[in-house]
Amino acid sequence: MSWLYLGIAVIxxxxxxxxxxxxxxFTKIGWTIATLLSGAIATYFLSLALLTFDVGVGYAIWTSVAGVGIAILGALFFGQGLNWKKALGIALVIGGVVGLRLSGAA
Incomplete structure (x- = not known):
């Protein structure tokens, strides 16, 4: 269940x-509310996941997977570039997350 909570927190x-x-x-009120609300929800689900995960491992996975997701979505939908250096960075982050998972974290 902790992986589900962590996945929701990442989203x-x-x-x-x-x-x-x-x-x-924070000049656009609708987006500001969405930022604050989604931040609260993300933190809530992270806190549930951290009941099982070591804090350092859970937090590292949360931020890393979210960062990769943001980079990929930025390239796909927001016209942000994705060159080989960024792709290599993403691959290294994914490798780190896999390494944390293989360490037996939760």
Missing amino acids: FEIAVAISAGNAKG
Whole structure:
């Protein structure tokens, strides 16, 4: 169940980044509310996942997977470039997450 909670937390963390990018320095009220709400939901589900995960491992997986998701969505939907250097970075992050998983974390 902790992996499900962590997955939900990742999805809402990605929503935080997308919302914050569109909030324009918190001048757009709808996007600001979406940022704050999705941040609260992401944190809530992360806290549930951390009942099982070691805090360092759970947090590292949460931020890493969300970062990869944001980078990929940015390239696919927001016209943000994805060159070989970024792709290599994403691959290294994924490798790190796999390594954490293989360490027996939760």
